[in-house]
Amino acid sequence: MSKILILGATSAIAEQFARLYACSENEVLLVARNADSLEEISQDLNVRGYSKTSSISYDFSDVEKATNLIKQCYETLGNIDIVLIAFGTLPDQNEVSLDSNAMHKEILLNYNSIVILLNELANLFEKQKNGTIAVISSVAGDRGRQSNYVYGSAKGGISIFMQGLRNRLAGYNIQILTVKPGFVITPMTDSFEKGLLWVGPDKIARDIKKAINKKKDVLYTPWFWWWIMLIIRFIPEKIFKKMKL
């Protein structure tokens, strides 16, 4: 029996993830801002077989309300076995380079709001002494590139924050899972040309579930991104800085 909390439940990856746990032993709480999608998703998950499906409408840029949100989630579920943080935005690097206010908003959502939620969750999980905290970071956080370093730095920050948290909670029977997907076909990437390296959100979701079962710390998904990022990280900065990436 698992109680699952999904922050950013309308994300394509999160929706596929939630479907994988649908059965009469499990309960799910969905948090997202798009009320229409939220209603359809919760109806779908209900049909698929959760014992209970609830939802909270919430805009994650409301950073001040994060503490309250987590409290409310805890009250709804009683305890939390798995939490997945999936919301995020992928800004156009050129636009944010020219507009610092827009950049600030992106950093607030993709970094600040996530680490505040993580902080609240970590303190509760520490008392609970079990469970999984999973966050979708990105391979883009492994090295800064001119084409998306605002997004990349927020993701990189999340990955490092998660490392620290993992270290802090190592003795508490808590899994801190950093998920680093490569290219995924979701609304976030609707405007991209797709090629061979692209996969559907269902593949990422299945990999996350496997990584949870295996108590992994960091997941590159699909697997080949581990190799790709290994090579990318190894390129000396002297050369890397001149590359068009």
Add this chain to the structure above:
Amino acid sequence: MKTSLYTSWGNKKAVPHIAITPANVSAVSFSDVQHSTIAYGQGRSYGDVCLNANGNLFDTQRLDRLVDYDHRKNLITCQSGVILRDLLLFLTTKNKFVSVSPGTSQVTVGGMVANDVHGKNHHKVGSFGNHIHSLTLLRSDGRILECSEDENTEYFKATIGGLGLTGLILTVTLRLKNVENNCIEIKSIKTKDINQMLELFEETDADYEYTVSWLDMYSRPQKGIFSCGNHASGEIKCSSSAAWKKTIPINAPEWLLNRLTNKVFNQLYYYKSNSRAHDVASYQSFFYPLDKIEYWNRLYGKRGFYQYQFVVPYEEFLSVYTEILNIIKQYDQPVYLAVLKKFGEIKSMGMLSFPRAGYTLAMDFPSKGEASLKMFKAFDLVVMNAGGAVYPAKDARMSHDIFKHSFPRVEEFSMYKDNLFCSDFWRRVEQDV
């Protein structure tokens, strides 16, 4: 909204569309549609019924949610973008199954309605449209019509087999059947010629729900494998082959699939199967053997391929078949895959439904430009003379008169067509309608 390339299963050159991919049913809006639009499910139609080159397109991939399930009444309601594969994974856990399934599970519920698809059990239960309890249709004027046999009946009949032209199907409620497990009991029989094959269809009609036949069109006379099956009974479980699915990532070079490799494949396929084999297999391996290789259409290379599927009345079939064989010989074209099925007498629901009493033959040909097109025209004449029809779901070239001949109710249908909806297929066949 953005311009993206879309193609269909025939794998011809992809064409640009201004795609709208709604995140939920309430988000569907016509305000961005410029001239015309069409729904696109999984693009498993072979030709252009799901394409609207340089125009708009509603991609339904995110409308893939279940809405309601009623175990007792045997009903499921789902959004139109739900993929059959996923639906069956859900249904089989409840010991339920769809009443009709095509030869691939990578199709959407909306696509199955719009082509009124048939399965291997037409002789027993009719086509997909015979098992739709109701559906909701969004018209471009914003109206949402609840359609069923009791309500908005004409729209219901126009939408089933309506090639996506009556509006956007939002949700569909299907009548389900009970099964005891996820297995099919199969009997396969090697046949030495077409006559034996037809006899087997007649013989097995009553006892077997599913019947289908594969034909090796290279052999003389045409050998084949006839298979028939029923849902198995009892508490057994068959492992599905989904785990070892392979994918063809890119178009194969033209030389890969040629007469020789295909001939060898056909012979191997024929000889490797026992002459009278009994087997119990998962529903996936019985219904969707081709799904084991994702994007097998890419094996045909970048020129793509055609499928020609027709139906003719029972008594006409043998003579039509002989004529078709002669035409193929005359045009010297290779047939890479041929499948024969029998349609029963149950009347289809849709005004433009393809299934009707008779034998239906589907043949795959690599695209050889003009030569292929000329050959299909010659087929058309034979099929029309026999009072038959050509299947739009598999078509990329039929003319307006062939369409009109095949679907005599098209004028009645036009009254329910939505003005904003149009496809490349419709543009081709609508003249004179």
